Amino acid sequence: MAEQVATNVHWHDHSVTSEERKRLKGHKGCVLWFTGLSGAGKSTIANTVDHKLHALGKHTYLLDGDNIRHGLNKNLGFSAEDRAENIRRIGEVAKLFADCGVITLTAFISPYRVDRDNVRALLPEGEFVEIYVKASLETCEDRDPKGLYKKARAGEIKGFTGIDDPYEEPENAELILDSDGKGIDELADEVVAHLNQKGFLSL
Ligand SMILES: Nc1ncnc2c1ncn2[C@@H]1O[C@H](COP(=O)(O)OS(=O)(=O)O)[C@@H](OP(=O)(O)O)[C@H]1O
Numbered sequence: 001m002a003e004q005v006a007t008n009v010h011w012h013d014h015s016v017t018s019e020e021r022k023r024l025k026g027h028k029g030c031v032l033w034f035t036g037l038s039g040a041g042k043s044t045i046a047n048t049v050d051h052k053l054h055a056l057g058k059h060t061y062l063l064d065g066d067n068i069r070h071g072l073n074k075n076l077g078f079s080a081e082d083r084a085e086n087i088r089r090i091g092e093v094a095k096l097f098a099d100c101g102v103i104t105l106t107a108f109i110s111p112y113r114v115d116r117d118n119v120r121a122l123l124p125e126g127e128f129v130e131i132y133v134k135a136s137l138e139t140c141e142d143r144d145p146k147g148l149y150k151k152a153r154a155g156e157i158k159g160f161t162g163i164d165d166p167y168e169e170p171e172n173a174e175l176i177l178d179s180d181g182k183g184i185d186e187l188a189d190e191v192v193a194h195l196n197q198k199g200f201l202s203l
């Protein structure tokens with residue numbers, strides 16, 4: 001976890017409370033943390049869940065890997081340190097969204113267990129929902145929508161997750177999606193059903 005560097009800064013409580021914000025929205029906030037290899041289906045499934053929840057009248061927002069790396073995190077690369085900082089910042093942003101009752105979806109490889117666990121620790125108990133989008137390396141390489149695996153195999157990209165950089169599988173994910181065996185719509189429905197069952201879609 002990053003240490004606080006600045007001194008003489010003080011926490012201020014908001015005059016509109018987190019509970020009041022949630023009441024206005026009609027449901028709790030949470031973070032749906034999709035993790036998995038590049039090409040596993042994180043982004044596509046998260047987008048489909050986002051659509052389905054929006055259609056149900058829920059307040060959602062999706063923080064997507066490639067997009068965040070064009071803005072907030074454009075100064076970060078793919079070393080272990082930069083990936084940790086990437087995930088830390090996303091975690092802090094997601095926490096703010098969840099605090100005001102938004103169902104926040106994130107789609108990042110987030111390959112290191114400790115980085116994901118640090119985000120879990122940032123959030124109130126039960127609000128971090130780790131969703132492992134599980135697909136074999138073979139499946140991901142076959143899909144290879146951006147041609148990145150091909151480049152990594154050719155040595156044109158170094159430190160590519162799954163090829164010459166690690167991916168640590170979740171040990172206690174709330175949900176595991178079988179992206180080798182099932183289609184996008186079915187997997188998105190599994191996520192919505194989980195949220196419903198756990199009471200995230202109401203107050
Ligand atoms: N070295 C290396 N390793 C893995 N991925 C790479 C790399 N270089 C570029 N890319 C592209 O960046 C996307 C992953 O970014 P993330 O922010 O999700 O990565 S991480 O969570 O910080 O590990 C990832 O996108 P997704 O396919 O959406 O996962 C890749 O398109």
Ligand SMILES: Nc1ncnc2c1ncn2[C@@H]1O[C@H](COP(=O)(O)OP(=O)(O)O)[C@@H](O)[C@H]1O
Pocket residue numbers: 036037038039040041042043044045107143145178179180182183184187
């Ligand atoms: N369960 C699935 N079954 C079939 N194709 C999938 C599935 N999940 C994702 N895909 C396809 O695989 C490709 C990569 O998905 P994407 O969501 O970009 O992965 P990620 O965000 O994990 O890198 C896309 O073309 C997507 O349509």
